[in-house]
Amino acid sequence: MELNEKELEILAIMEKDARTSLENIAKMTQLSVEEVQDVIQKLEKENIIVHYTTLVNWSKVDSYHGVTAMIDVKVTPKRGVGFDAVAERIYRFKEVKSVYLMSGAYDLSVTVEGRSMNEISRFVSEKLSTLDSVVSTTTHFQLKKYKHDGIIYDQNNDDRRIVVSP
Structure with missing residues (x-):
């Protein structure tokens, strides 16, 4: 449009x-x-504005113990539908927050959230890697978020104006 x-x-x-x-x-x-x-x-x-969201700095919430992982996935595309059918099977899992088709060393980038590293590892071993089209996975656990969607987390709010005196 x-x-x-x-x-x-x-x-x-x-x-x-x-x-x-x-x-x-x-x-x-x-x-x-x-x-x-x-x-x-x-x-x-027209589905150009798809959704409204709130960015939350969960590291500031003491009682929150969630874990986020980025998973690189190599897949065998299916005849006639390419990567779309595989991506759809993956994004339907409740643990999956995003799926992107990538160029380079792997095919799909999958973001997953869980309560623990163990929960995410179970998701990868029991659900993701058992899919027919999945050839291999590499899991990267997010340790700290510095910037997301253009927003800098834990920004030092000191007054950065230059002092001008007569």
């Missing part, structure tokens, strides 16, 4: 912060609130 300049501008604003008010988006794009609302509804209907 071809989007005009204002629609692209609204998408960029919302991608940076989906909680930006309609009034602020209208001011930033020099459109009316109604026009902004119509554009957003159109983008949602």
Whole structure:
């Protein structure tokens, strides 16, 4: 679908912060609130805006003990459907948070979340690696998150302005 300049501008604003008010988006794009609302509804209907999410810094929550792993998966694509059928089988598992087709040394990049490393290792050995098309997996456990979706975690909020004195 071809989007005009204002629609692209609204998408960029919302991608940076989906909680930006309609009034602020209208001011930033020099459109009316109604026009902004119509554009957003159109983008949602066309499945261009797919979902609204919240980024959470779970490392700040003492009671949270979840684990995230990135798994490199080599697969044998299926005749007629390529990698799509294999990717669909993988993304249907509840543990899987994302699946991407990649170029390079492996075919799919799979992000998995679980309560422990043991839980993720069971997922890999009992569910993922047993799929017919899966040739091999390499699991990387996430130790610390520094930046995600353009947002820097644990940013030092010191005042970085230069002191100017007469």
